[in-house]
Amino acid sequence: MIKIGIDAGSTTVKTVVLGDDNTILFRSYERHKACVRDAVLRQFEQASAVLPQETPVVVAITGSAGLGLSKAAGLPFVQEVFATAKAVRSYPETQDGTAVIELGGEDAKIIFFGQNGSIEERMNGTCAGGTGAFIDQMAVLLNTDAAGLDDLAENSEQVYNIASRCGVFAKTDIQPILNQGGRREDVAVSVLQAVVDQTIAGLCQGRELTGRIVFLGGPLTFLKQLRRRFTETLSLTEENAVFPENADVFAALGAALYAGDVLSGSATPPAELRKKLQSAATDIDGQKTLPPLFSSEEEIAAFRERHSRAAAPEVDAQVYSGDAYLGIDAGSTTTKLVLITPDGGILHSFYSPNEGSPVELVKRQLDEIYKKFLDRVTIRGAVSTGYGEELIKSAFSLDSGIVETIAHLEAARHFVADVDFILDIGGQDVKCFKIANRAIDSIMLNEACSSGCGSFIETFARALGYSAEEFSQLGLLAKAPVDLGSRCTVFMNSSIKQAQKDGAAPEDISAGLSISVVKNALYKVIRATSPDELGRRIVVQGGTFYNDAVLRAFELEVGAEVTRPSIAGLMGAYGAALIAKRLGLAESALITQEQLAGFTYESKPVTCGGCTNKCHMSINTFTTADGQTRKHVSGNRCSRPVTGKVNELPDIAAWKYEYLRSLNDGGDPDGKTIGIPFVLNMFENLPFWKAFFQTLGYKIKLSAPSSRQLYLLGQKTIPSDTVCYPAKLAHGAVQSLIDRGCTTLFYPCMPYNFDEGISDNHYNCPVVAYYPELLAANMKMPDNVRFFAPYFNLANKKGFIKRAGEYFSRTDILGASPKDVKRAAKAAFSAYEAYRSKLLSETEIAISYARENGLPVLVVSGRPYHIDPEINHGINKMMTELGFVVVTEDGISCKQGYEKRSVLNQWTYQARMYNAARQASQMPNTEFVQLVSFGCGTDAVTSDELRVILEGRGKLYTQLKIDDIQNLGAVRIRLRSLIAASDERKAESGREAAI
């Protein structure tokens, strides 16, 4: 009998026809570009040549988009992992595989085959990172396609650390590398490595990948370097890495085989099948839709006319002669450049995707400007802004650099002098700031989500085979925009998948995406609850607002008319140029035409060995015609690689870390060693336990200092990929102790923390409280290793002494006498107290130092474990580098007493942040930032509350989200914006005082 397997996936459709003897008579693999059912029908028509006319055949449909199709067509469905397993078991080449790794468009799977024939599957859940779609998205950034990316990767020299969990984070990682002159080849290989890491981290969940691994799916069939990354990362021998024939259509094969085995009773003549597929192709389910953006062409025309009014002053560039100012915005995905007259008229403008090298782009533009304007124009000032601000400034010897938020504000003011709200949606950033008293009042940047950004629409348009412009125009007259909800890109992808499944047309998807982008920006990034909150004089800008569908969706959503300057996409550069004018220079230092002629530049990747941060840096060397060379180092966190010195400003985060690490005895040669994973609440309680065990005659041995390597060491035993990074590090920490021969490990469960009298309860968060139990259940402990994870509550001193006495006197634990334990406990409590008072006095000293030297203090507020350099990626160093004295929340929280909060104030560490915010707002020349680990559930509660506390007291609230991502580009922008906003506020109050 003839068997047909149809695999309708998220991005591709695969059809396989098997003959009587299971030989492949027909196979096809194609991208469906959102028209799943048409593509299936088309493939079926192609396959018809090999199908018999009258004899009934069997068919089974599989794949993520197959379920809807099978229902609509009334044809049998088989779950795709199930189908894949079927195929794997059926071919000699693959049947002894121990596991399958299959990457598809938006799915990633691992199937484990157990010894007794059991199958265990892991599919990516709500996260689509580490899939084919992710590679496609990243390829777009490199201005190539997946195959091109693979070719690039072949010539790589080093692998950067890129987060693949979500396209957003990867972009945040990749962009700065590119902008700072990193090699595209290295970025390409890093993207592939990120996919490998994500697959292993996200899907293994505690089970090891060993034995013969079968690799399936499109990306693994077509991308050689991806295969190589997998083989190398898993240390597979050639024979244990199986790349079977037809790996791209395996699920379809399995579906066909399944049909042959199970469905022979329900065979259908091909003609009837065709009819069913045809009816499915025209059957469109009820889909949640939104009102259209415009109801008529006239409405569109009126809308366009209104927006055309916000234009820069006219100037005839062909004849103009006089002064000019240059602004360059080296943004994350695009480079923008403008040359303006003193009154803001545009002489020259440029907007282009970076395509990897902003330096090259700017060079060509300068060349063009010099040629075009010859002697007619004198450039009196040149300023850069954006991600690549420093690189460009140093490459072309600009006069100044300005943080992009301020550049945007300057430009917006030029169009609406009393602007009170600016929303800038660029390629991958959403920036939004409110302006009050002429100063930036609050800044919001997107960090966790790129769905409020333009590049998502663009990437999606390209995936559907349209240009961004075409795609946007499509959406304007869409009759029934799809309701895609508002959340992160990864989730949006699956919403679109669902819409496609239901047969939504591309124009409805286009309009729906525009609406989603706006909703995301409004409700996810800005977190506005009503349009009134935004302000009355709104300026929208950024390249994304060139998209009329987005602009219209925004106006409809906020219910107001807004200003979109004609140069919406150039506003950063325009603002920089205006600031260049404000510099009031007689002569600009800008590179001259002569120097530019022979300008060359070279970028070399290096890893700094100055400290544990191991910064991946780029050393850029610029050479001009007259033989002068300039060097620019990028990617560094501190000045050590540049000046050879570290900034010596007081830094309590660094002090705490060094102090705690210094408690490490490194173990006892006589074997009386207690191994302690230096993670989570050990960053607070270590002095306690050190004294405790020391009194009992033990030496402690800490886990190795956190690092990327330490994380990777325990990565495969992490069961939940959405838990915070600080918790994930615990796996590596415990493994490092085991690997170093530690046989007695101590890591207690502590639902309760110390009660400092500043909160309604004194809990730890569930992850901090119970993580030891998770480690015990998921990590392989050798038989001779004892892992002690008792429950203790240190807030109840008497209770602890009693309970610890019972526990540690047990002969299977330490066999200590209860009397000794009591003595140890007392010593422990005093040691903890001593640590706390030392911390407080160090903090006092730091603050006095700041006062005496007129330096600003930055209160870095997070959890104790946020001082780990692997967790904060050296943010504190960047802060001292920017001129702040750094103190932490726990050093000032006790200065304030209890105060009722409008949220339940029940966690000790979190309560400290509230108090620290209150204290900070009373301290002169002091700013406050909150560090938030991605995935931290409690900070969803605390961050809003902290904002209320600070803004209610006239302070700025700044949040820095941190993750396993190493790159600090966004952090730097925030901190510099904070400085700029704070300066402006000070200037403003100075002016008021003067009046």
Place this chain on the structure above:
Amino acid sequence: MSAKQESGGRVIFTKEMKRDYTILFPNMLPVTFTLISEVFNQYGYKTKMLTETDSVVVENGLKYVHNDTCYPALLVIGQLLSAVKSGKYDDKKLALMITQTGGGCRASNYIHLLRKALHKSGYGHIPVISLNISGLEKNPGFKLGLSMVRKLLASMIYGDFIVWLRNQTKPYEVKSGASDELTEKWTHQLIEKFRHRRGLGKRQMRGVLREIARDFAAIALTGEKKKPLVGIVGEIYVKFAPLGNNNLEAFLLSEGCEPVVPGLTDFMIFKINNRVVDVDLYGGSRLKKAACTVMQRYIEGYQREMAAALSEFPQFRKMGSFSDLQRLIKGYLGYGNKMGEGWLLTAEMLELIHSGAPNIVCTQPFGCLPNHIVGKGMIKRLKDDYPESNIVSIDFDPGATRINQENRIKLMIANARVAE
């Protein structure tokens, strides 16, 4: 934010309000909460259980609650706010009620987030009542008298019992809808019994439970082959509430499975038992321990009545007891693991595996903190110890699409069928 809110001041539900205010509360367990709603009404409150599930609910949730907050908070608050804003109720005569568990999980914060949301949307004057067993917030107009508490507990027991039986007859009923009709019928009968203070004491309850079981046993069944049993465990809201879990029970039924949903009673005992354990582990008031032990034993007594009533009907699955769960969890998690569903969640998975239902959907809101440990964190251990266990972990949040969730559940079901 006003000074009042900042200092934590809240709007009190006064005695006067009790007279003519309508109290809205979100649905979680359709049967149990219907009973509870009627119990309140029998004591002079005007309550209304919200069952709206349209997209406005999620929209309002997203609008007024921090996006990274757990999904249940988003839904519950979205549902309440949608009702407040719907214009169906006079907001000057309106109060809201939600449950508050207390404990180190984020869930204890729902009520505060709800107040924040009300304030933000201009309804800061609406009082919010906390329904809890911890004495967390007091309102003069809202007091739980002893006789009312008895009825509330009885609602929980009967609710659990009816759902337990309904899930076993519904997949096999000859007349479609028969089990649901019977559920409805009994819900009404119980309300009447409660009104006359009947069916509350243990002895009377035993009789009523038997009657209920007899009625369900009398439902005509097709006699077809037993369908795969699929257990549902998880974070309490997404485990039970159809709005939270995209109507998971109905989906399992439509896929030809028999859902097994451990009830609310164990959770209630668990929450009381936590206080006993706290004293055992860390020291504290013996009096408190004794009082909680009494309360625990009291509910366990009710639980025994359910088991006893079922023992006469061998065609129905046995119901375990809280002490069974305590026994099963040994060696996996400590009794001190109490935030969220704590050790109970893992224990329920163990009980399901031991009672022939190793196919399990473990539900949680995306990013649920306790479930990192007691849900996803324990699946590997369970698989090592019980290779037949077939557990799929499903995250719920506003962005997670049904198709993705259903696809993963289908895979689990396909495995279950192979295992058979």
